[in-house]
Amino acid sequence: MTVTGVPAKNSQLTAIEESGWGERFKLIQPHNPAFWVYVIGVGLGAVGLIKYFGPAFGTYRLAVTSGIIFFGIYLIPWLLFLRRQNRYTAQPAGLLGAGFLWGGVAATFWIALPANTALLEIWTKLLGPTGAGTWGAGLSAPINEEWGKALGLILLIALAPRLVRSAYDGFIIGAFIGLGFQVFEDVLYAYNNATSSFGVGQLESSLFILAVRGFVGITSHALFSAVFCAGVMWILGRTPGERRVGRGVAACLAAMFLHFAWDDAAGLFQGVTFLLIAGPYLILMPLAIVVLLVVRRLASSKERLWMRELLAPEVESGVIDQPLLDAVSGLHKDRRHFRKLVHSRRRARHLIESAHDLAQEIATSGGHETPRVAHARAEVLRLRGGPALAAPPRPLP
Amino acid sequence: MSTDIRGWVPVEHRWLGLDRRQLKPAIFVLVVALLLIYGWPALNAVVPWDNPIKAGDVLDLGDGATAVPPVGWQLEDGALVSDNTGVSATRDTVRLAMGGATINMIGASFDGSASQFLDQVILSEDPNANISASPTTFTTASGLVGVVRTASGSEGDELLAAFKMSNTDPATAPALLVDVNTVPGEFQQYSGEIQDLLRSITAGANE
Numbered sequence: 001m002t003v004t005g006v007p008a009k010n011s012q013l014t015a016i017e018e019s020g021w022g023e024r025f026k027l028i029q030p031h032n033p034a035f036w037v038y039v040i041g042v043g044l045g046a047v048g049l050i051k052y053f054g055p056a057f058g059t060y061r062l063a064v065t066s067g068i069i070f071f072g073i074y075l076i077p078w079l080l081f082l083r084r085q086n087r088y089t090a091q092p093a094g095l096l097g098a099g100f101l102w103g104g105v106a107a108t109f110w111i112a113l114p115a116n117t118a119l120l121e122i123w124t125k126l127l128g129p130t131g132a133g134t135w136g137a138g139l140s141a142p143i144n145e146e147w148g149k150a151l152g153l154i155l156l157i158a159l160a161p162r163l164v165r166s167a168y169d170g171f172i173i174g175a176f177i178g179l180g181f182q183v184f185e186d187v188l189y190a191y192n193n194a195t196s197s198f199g200v201g202q203l204e205s206s207l208f209i210l211a212v213r214g215f216v217g218i219t220s221h222a223l224f225s226a227v228f229c230a231g232v233m234w235i236l237g238r239t240p241g242e243r244r245v246g247r248g249v250a251a252c253l254a255a256m257f258l259h260f261a262w263d264d265a266a267g268l269f270q271g272v273t274f275l276l277i278a279g280p281y282l283i284l285m286p287l288a289i290v291v292l293l294v295v296r297r298l299a300s301s302k303e304r305l306w307m308r309e310l311l312a313p314e315v316e317s318g319v320i321d322q323p324l325l326d327a328v329s330g331l332h333k334d335r336r337h338f339r340k341l342v343h344s345r346r347r348a349r350h351l352i353e354s355a356h357d358l359a360q361e362i363a364t365s366g367g368h369e370t371p372r373v374a375h376a377r378a379e380v381l382r383l384r385g386g387p388a389l390a391a392p393p394r395p396l397p
Numbered sequence: 398m399s400t401d402i403r404g405w406v407p408v409e410h411r412w413l414g415l416d417r418r419q420l421k422p423a424i425f426v427l428v429v430a431l432l433l434i435y436g437w438p439a440l441n442a443v444v445p446w447d448n449p450i451k452a453g454d455v456l457d458l459g460d461g462a463t464a465v466p467p468v469g470w471q472l473e474d475g476a477l478v479s480d481n482t483g484v485s486a487t488r489d490t491v492r493l494a495m496g497g498a499t500i501n502m503i504g505a506s507f508d509g510s511a512s513q514f515l516d517q518v519i520l521s522e523d524p525n526a527n528i529s530a531s532p533t534t535f536t537t538a539s540g541l542v543g544v545v546r547t548a549s550g551s552e553g554d555e556l557l558a559a560f561k562m563s564n565t566d567p568a569t570a571p572a573l574l575v576d577v578n579t580v581p582g583e584f585q586q587y588s589g590e591i592q593d594l595l596r597s598i599t600a601g602a603n604e
Binding site for chain 2: 024026029031032033034036037040041058060107110111114115116117119121122124125126128129130132143144147148151154155157158159163195196197198199200309
């Protein structure tokens, strides 16, 4: 049994309470009206999806199936990457899956498809076909799509009010909602591109879309939504001290501007041939990545504080030392510094992961001593190779 | 002492068995979604088209190919030569509308003859459509040779015309599909303007 000070223990309990870490997520909540809105959205989105792709399974079967396979494979590295980003008080897979489904089915086929069609036609009427061709997409998609995706976050807050608390929660959930939107939209593009050639060369058409959309997807919906949803969380301010309306509005507008600029790059760079070709990649992509990194850094500050408070008693009792605490609760540079300190990338990764495991077990147990907490603590000590400060762990149940 | 069991809604927060505390976000999401889904179409319905074709307007079909649209029709999609927008011959789309009639012109990449292109279009769009069995040849004023097929049914009349946009090397040239649809009984009213449009199609500057 470790001995810890009262202030540290109180901070730990506050961090557990505020972050909601360790809560289980349950999607099916018949008493919760948000659950029924989610069901309506995804259900009607699924109907829209079937109506859209239904006819395709005749002539355009190859384009659609190859699109599904290609973008299904494309999804794997994305999931691995986002799994790494889901650090600190990590969100459960079920919650992120629900976000992904909202983005892919409800936001795309229930909201964006009819809304974009109508708004694009309005712009065509107001600006003429040429003006709408240049500016219509950028003046439609950022409104309909960013809002459509963010509505999923609002529903998830209502479905898991204790779990979705910080701006970083919004950042991660937004990324998953955006990823769902992106992948489903990519399959839609594969189908649309095949229809533009009336079904000739469908496999080549899907490969072309994979190459184009796959590359530009690096700074597309997952990024836009991560930034937008972090902004929504700042506006809502669901944890003490995190209500930053100005910052939140700025993040939402930044996501919408990046979306607009990407969709209307031809209009923005018209007249400069070099920029017309290279502008999206040399200007817009780096700009989007800078915005993403800044928002991620700002959004993670609360989560990093929680992590420090959660592990404070373990630092006091010597289970975790300061460099390890800095690494598990810090930024990329802190983890890099820790790697240098322990002279082994592999050992550093194991130590950080074991400290994270300990934090997670403490959060799940509500700050109580359980066999799992003791085991996680013993694992940290085993990996550190230090003195056995904790009692020998009891066998796991 | 309060109950804190998962899923347990305290009686004072219940409304028709639902948790009233989550009504606000649920209604917010529903309202915003419905505004986006039905609000834009409603607004679209009250904004009229105001982009009529004027005398002297010429459609840009890409790579120098052109067509002269009927005066007074609404140009709902597509570019005019005067717009100088750099249209791609294999990706251009034009939509003209007048009363119960629409004309869609779609450029595509296709290797083969105009007849083969039209067969591919029919195969890809609706193989069971009531397309007449006998395709007819249509020659434009500039000498482009196309293939025309028509269909008629309870939903209206349709004319499909396919061209390869080159007199000298039609097999590898971009293809153009002209798809005319009218409500029942109105095709005759517009047939003269449609014929003039088809006849005005030119293959472009490189010919």
